[in-house]
Amino acid sequence: MPPPPLAILGGNPAFAEPRHVGTPFIPPRELLHASLDDILDARWLTNNGSFVHKLEQLLATRHGVSYAVAMCNATIALQLLFRALGLKGEIIVPSFTFIATAHAAIWEKLEPRFVEISPETHCIDPAAAAAAISTKTAALVGVNLWGQPCDVARLGQIANDAGIPLVLDAAQALGCQIKHLSREQPTAVGAVASVISLHATKVVSSLEGGAILTNDEALAEELRRLRNFGFAGYDTVVSLGTNAKLNEFSAAFAIRGLECLDNIIQHNRNIRLMYQESLADLPGVSFHDPPTSPTANHHYAVLMVDPTDCPLTRDELMLTLWAENVLARRYFYPGCHRMEPYASRPASWQPHLPATEAVAASVLVLPASSAVSPQDVVLISQRIRQALQQHGDVRERLQTSASA
Numbered sequence: 291m292p293p294p295p296l297a298i299l300g301g302n303p304a305f306a307e308p309r310h311v312g313t314p315f316i317p318p319r320e321l322l323h324a325s326l327d328d329i330l331d332a333r334w335l336t337n338n339g340s341f342v343h344k345l346e347q348l349l350a351t352r353h354g355v356s357y358a359v360a361m362c363n364a365t366i367a368l369q370l371l372f373r374a375l376g377l378k379g380e381i382i383v384p385s386f387t388f389i390a391t392a393h394a395a396i397w398e399k400l401e402p403r404f405v406e407i408s409p410e411t412h413c414i415d416p417a418a419a420a421a422a423i424s425t426k427t428a429a430l431v432g433v434n435l436w437g438q439p440c441d442v443a444r445l446g447q448i449a450n451d452a453g454i455p456l457v458l459d460a461a462q463a464l465g466c467q468i469k470h471l472s473r474e475q476p477t478a479v480g481a482v483a484s485v486i487s488l489h490a491t492k493v494v495s496s497l498e499g500g501a502i503l504t505n506d507e508a509l510a511e512e513l514r515r516l517r518n519f520g521f522a523g524y525d526t527v528v529s530l531g532t533n534a535k536l537n538e539f540s541a542a543f544a545i546r547g548l549e550c551l552d553n554i555i556q557h558n559r560n561i562r563l564m565y566q567e568s569l570a571d572l573p574g575v576s577f578h579d580p581p582t583s584p585t586a587n588h589h590y591a592v593l594m595v596d597p598t599d600c601p602l603t604r605d606e607l608m609l610t611l612w613a614e615n616v617l618a619r620r621y622f623y624p625g626c627h628r629m630e631p632y633a634s635r636p637a638s639w640q641p642h643l644p645a646t647e648a649v650a651a652s653v654l655v656l657p658a659s660s661a662v663s664p665q666d667v668v669l670i671s672q673r674i675r676q677a678l679q680q681h682g683d684v685r686e687r688l689q690t691s692a693s694a
């Protein structure tokens with residue numbers, strides 16, 4: 291039997307309810323309710339409570355570090371990390387990242403210098419990072435994009451040679467283990483600290499939240515003070531802190547999520563493989579599939595739409611899927627350097643980033659995560675196949691509706 295017509299061509303959408311890229315994982319409700327009861331009984335709701343402590347221990351163990359400092363979100367965590375490290379001047383950062391990486395720097399009066407990514411990994415290109423270092427560079431900031439590690443060994447060596455720290459935005463990479471070091475080991479190679487996000491759309495969440503991972507005890511202590519207004523005791527304030535605390539229910543939500551993390555990662559891997567296999571024979575589409583660390587979380591299913599070989603453009607395919615209630619996303623288009631306030635910088639600040647722009651023009655992130663079932667993947671893949679097969683009709687319909 292032929293498949294039903296595409297929604298864009300007059301058929302019914304494949305899904306009655308939208309399929310999102312970032313549908314949150316909800317831990318077992320009875321366990322959440324039990325945690326909520328414990329919190330209410332204890333009447334300890336925030337300010338360094340026992341659930342935050344437990345979450346920090348679990349995160350540290352999971353990532354093989356000595357310290358995890360929970361925060362209200364990863365953006366503020368990045369800011370406080372930059373502040374705690376006393377960075378001044380410029381940081382080197384990829385443009386192909388969520389805008390928060392760059393914005394966090396600006397809020398701390400640091401200027402982001404955008405550099406290229408590797409087209410294979412989509413992470414910062416170490417050679418480009420090395421070439422961009424100047425006397426003004428305060429730190430290298432790598433991004434563990436799509437839940438995989440960037441090249442920490444090479445970046446760490448480059449940072450060491452330049453005498454600056456390597457810091458990682460690992461917002462998407464909860465579960466992913468990388469080498470962390472302490473500032474007391476000046477010859478060691480690794481990241482001084484990394485920041486994970488526990489936002490609702492992440493592999494495991496605390497609704498809103500984040501954490502900083504490090505092996506540096508003094509840094510962890512300073513971060514704990516900074517998240518609590520700078521207090522170092524009841525009546526002693528020693529630095530310009532802020533309120534970046536995580537509340538107890540958020541911590542409990544994340545703890546329950548972490549208990550399921552291995553199963554979630556296995557599910558994510560299966561979903562990605564299913565997509566890959568069912569679309570393998572289609573022209574001009576492929577999956578972002580670099581050699582990944584064994585601890586990658588596979589949270590994103592990243593379809594690459596080749597502008598030359600694919601019969602539809604990335605945006606045409608995206609609009610066709612949206613009509614099916616499949617809300618695929620073109621993360622992180624068009625790149626930070628093309629967004630404000632960076633796009634309006636003077637010419638001397640405008641980087642030439644052809645690899646970044648090519649990747650940003652090709653990425654289409656498909657619904658994955660714990661809320662997407664194998665049946666969903668079959669249906670979404672079928673609609674992608676149909677769209678490419680009927681590309682002439684699809685393009686004509688899109689052009690007609692754009693001019694209407």
Ligand code: T4K
Pocket residue numbers: 310311312313314363364365366387388390391433459461462487488489490491499500617621
């Ligand atoms: N650095 C990097 C590399 C990052 O990726 C991020 C965050 C950060 C730093 C900063 O971390 P946080 O400060 O947020 O902790 C989402 C997330 O808001 C953001 O956390 C994440 N990266 C980014 C990649 O994705 P949007 O603009 O895509 O959000 P939104 O509202 O469009 O949601 C995405 C999809 O998820 C939608 O299709 C709807 C669905 N969704 C969302 C929420 C919140 C749900 O189904 N339920 C929900 O509760 O940014």
